[in-house]
Amino acid sequence: MASKRQIWVGSVPVGGGAPVAVQTMTKTETANLTATMDQIRRVAEAGADIVRVAVPRDRDVEALRTIVRESPIPVIADIHFNHTLALKAIDAGAHCVRINPGNIGGPEKTGVVVEHARRAGVPIRVGVNSGSLPEHLRDLEFSNPVEALVTAATEMVELMHRLDFHDFKVSMKSTSVPNTIASNRLLAERIDQPLHLGVTEAGTKWSGSLKSAVGLGTLLADGIGDTIRISLSTFHAEEEVKVAWEILKALKLRERGPVLIACPTCGRLQFDMDTVVQEIEHRLEAYADPIEVSVLGCAVNGIGEARHADFGITGAKDAGMIFSKGEPLKKVRTEHLVDELFAEIDKWYAAGKQVVADEAQRAEAAEWLAENEDAEAMTPERLAALEKEAAEREAASPVAGRRFSR
Structure with missing residues (x-):
């Protein structure tokens, strides 16, 4: 109206x-x-x-x-x-x-x-x-x-x-x-x-x-x-x-500057996320583009809660991980998470807004995520995998798609 x-x-x-x-x-x-x-x-x-x-x-x-x-x-x-x-x-x-x-x-x-x-x-x-x-x-x-x-x-x-x-x-x-x-x-x-x-x-x-x-x-x-x-x-x-x-x-009515996504924290948190979020929010003021940056407190939320984010971090007691668009980038010690996050963002800008990743660092980060995430948590990744598996089973069935009547 x-x-x-x-x-x-x-x-x-x-x-x-x-x-x-x-x-x-x-x-x-x-x-x-x-x-x-x-x-x-x-x-x-x-x-x-x-x-x-x-x-x-x-x-x-x-x-x-x-x-x-x-x-x-x-x-x-x-x-x-x-x-x-x-x-x-x-x-x-x-x-x-x-x-x-x-x-x-x-x-x-x-x-x-x-x-x-x-x-x-x-x-x-x-x-x-x-x-x-x-x-x-x-x-x-x-x-x-x-x-x-x-x-x-x-x-x-x-x-x-x-x-x-x-x-x-x-x-x-x-x-x-x-x-x-x-x-x-x-x-x-x-x-x-x-x-x-x-x-x-x-x-x-x-x-x-x-x-x-x-x-x-x-x-x-x-x-x-x-x-x-x-x-x-x-x-x-x-x-x-x-x-x-x-x-x-x-409301997605206008864009101006970065969008910060941050989880509300819970008893799983093992690092000073409050300070980290405030520092990231402050440093993002220097950037004009409407990039999305996610800060997640643990690997249970992992990447899945913000797989759409341009960049993000998920942390633990001693180390955390930096990711981009749902993919791990690197494992980083907790005290260096913020600096390394902005180093990756600046590297992205320098490469013409293209992610520059080291495959060895990617693998190390993925391994860290697998070790730290909750094996029972039904993450978006696991849900997608289960749906894919179910679809493959149905496609392999010799009676898939048929209708039967007595």
């Missing part, structure tokens, strides 16, 4: 089948140019497609002129209560302005902003939040919060249509994950504008990331949503961007 309409925020398409755009908002005082630009560069490096800045004062508008000129990604001006600031932000070059018609001064002032945006060719984001619904919907908010959100958003869309303005996207956010999911599902059925998704005031990096992953992930899996923002209580906006990308990567 992807949005049919498409708008452009600077050079970034939103809606109409374009990739889901990642955005965030700076945590700095916008007028502090140095701090704001530093943060914008960090979020852009982390993968943000779009960044939003708060513009509550005239001095923020003045800074916005420079920010728009120097930013590596398109900039949205976030405006509340004062419609004249929206006009000034458009004049300052903002690639988009965010307004809430419910607090910007009513339909008349919204119309002034819309006309200014139309002349400048600047799109608008209209937003509804569960904490700032129009007064006439307050009673409905208590009895049916989902319908209250959808009604508020629909009224805003109808206002924009009456103004004959279609270059806009819609956001409808709640602190409640179920309400966010239900309301956006309903709204997606009623309008064809691009949808900006988010769980507002989601919480800390830990709880907020989980709530956002559940809420936004559910909607994105349904095909709903064209751009996302993760709202976390952190001064580091790049952390919001990283969470957004992990959600998109998990």
Whole structure:
């Protein structure tokens, strides 16, 4: 149920089948140019497609002129209560302005902003939040919060249509994950504008990331949503961007950088996997390609749990094994697993993304795996072997494929 309409925020398409755009908002005082630009560069490096800045004062508008000129990604001006600031932000070059018609001064002032945006060719984001619904919907908010959100958003869309303005996207956010999911599902059925998704005031990096992953992930899996923002209580906006990308990567909607696969560990673990996983995750940040790297805690999971991974390790007390695409590469002492893993990855890059293997090392690694894996465990390899054996027996039968009747 992807949005049919498409708008452009600077050079970034939103809606109409374009990739889901990642955005965030700076945590700095916008007028502090140095701090704001530093943060914008960090979020852009982390993968943000779009960044939003708060513009509550005239001095923020003045800074916005420079920010728009120097930013590596398109900039949205976030405006509340004062419609004249929206006009000034458009004049300052903002690639988009965010307004809430419910607090910007009513339909008349919204119309002034819309006309200014139309002349400048600047799109608008209209937003509804569960904490700032129009007064006439307050009673409905208590009895049916989902319908209250959808009604508020629909009224805003109808206002924009009456103004004959279609270059806009819609956001409808709640602190409640179920309400966010239900309301956006309903709204997606009623309008064809691009949808900006988010769980507002989601919480800390830990709880907020989980709530956002559940809420936004559910909607994105349904095909709903064209751009996302993760709202976390952190001064580091790049952390919001990283969470957004992990959600998109998990759903296979976009690719950016490596994918790390790691087993949850259990009583079979015999090495410090927690430290190893963290080090691997950190070192993978230096690689741009979406390679899959697997870290398995023991030979029971072995290669089979991640036979699709480009590279991986499986460990034991004193030694472990490095593998690639389901095939052993080399046996390595446990303390050298991480360094040797990245040596193999770098060797792969140097050979034009081809695995370079030593047959003697392969054989030693395969022998180690055979000695350490659980002889009773029904691994994918053993299941495949059993299925192959059964198929061969059936093919050898002189009555295979025949039907018999009395």
